[in-house]
Amino acid sequence: MLIFWEQRLVFLATPKAGSTAVEVALEPLASLAVQHPPQMKHADAARFNRHIHPWLQDMTEDRFTTVALMREPVEWLRSWYRFHLRDYHDGPEDIPAGGFEGFVGRYIEQPKEVTMGIGTQSGFLGIGSAPPDRIFRYEDMQSFTRFLEDRLGCEINLPRINVPPAADVTLSDAATETLHKTLEPDFTLYASLP
Incomplete structure (x- = not known):
């Protein structure tokens, strides 16, 4: 999670959606960068809105815009x-x-066992309760960086880091169909993003 005090902006770090690259590039610009432990780095939208946002608003009498990426x-x-x-x-x-x-x-x-307690992206992003103000597609990093450049007033170049090993990641049609049913809220949310 990155907090930009003057710009009243917060980046919520969705796991496995480029958060490490964003944090490496933008940490010098942030007023506060929470990178450890993972439970705090990856504070979900509900936890942020319940604990952190009220504290920020109390200190500033302002509302902070929240942004996140979804893969x-x-x-x-x-x-x-x-x-x-x-x-x-x-x-x-x-x-x-x-x-x-x-x-x-x-x-x-x-789901939570293999995703370090996250479960789903739609759950992490607080869909149905208090989602971030803006969710960008990970696959459209250009739109996200343009937004950041406008808000932060500088050019943003995200590094390519934390690259996972190559692997066979094919999936049968039957498994794909089951996964689509299981992750229907995630697919619906992803399809709704501009």
Whole structure:
């Protein structure tokens, strides 16, 4: 999470949606950068609105604009899978059983277990309660950086960091259909983003 005091702007760091690159690029401009522990770095919209935003408003008598990124839901899970592969260094035989499709099956059964307690992007972003003011598609980083450049008054160049290892992330039609049903709120939200 990054807080820009003068601009009354807060970046909520959606996991696996470019948050580390944004934080590396913008930390020098932020009034406050929360990067550790992960539970604070990745404070979700509900937690931010319940605890942090009232504190900021109390100090400034102003409302802060909140922004976040959202990744296409299947690509988001692919990123989580590759993230987990970092734990398996010795070779392909150490990749968890079932590959990406097995990982998706585990996600459908226990979503918070394989996403470090996050569950879904729609849940993280507080859809249905108090979502961020602006959600940008991760896949359209240009729109997001233009928004930041306008708000922060400077040119933004995001580095390419935290790149996960290459992996086979194919998914059968049946698994894709099940995943679409499971993540319907995420797909609906993603489709609604400009």
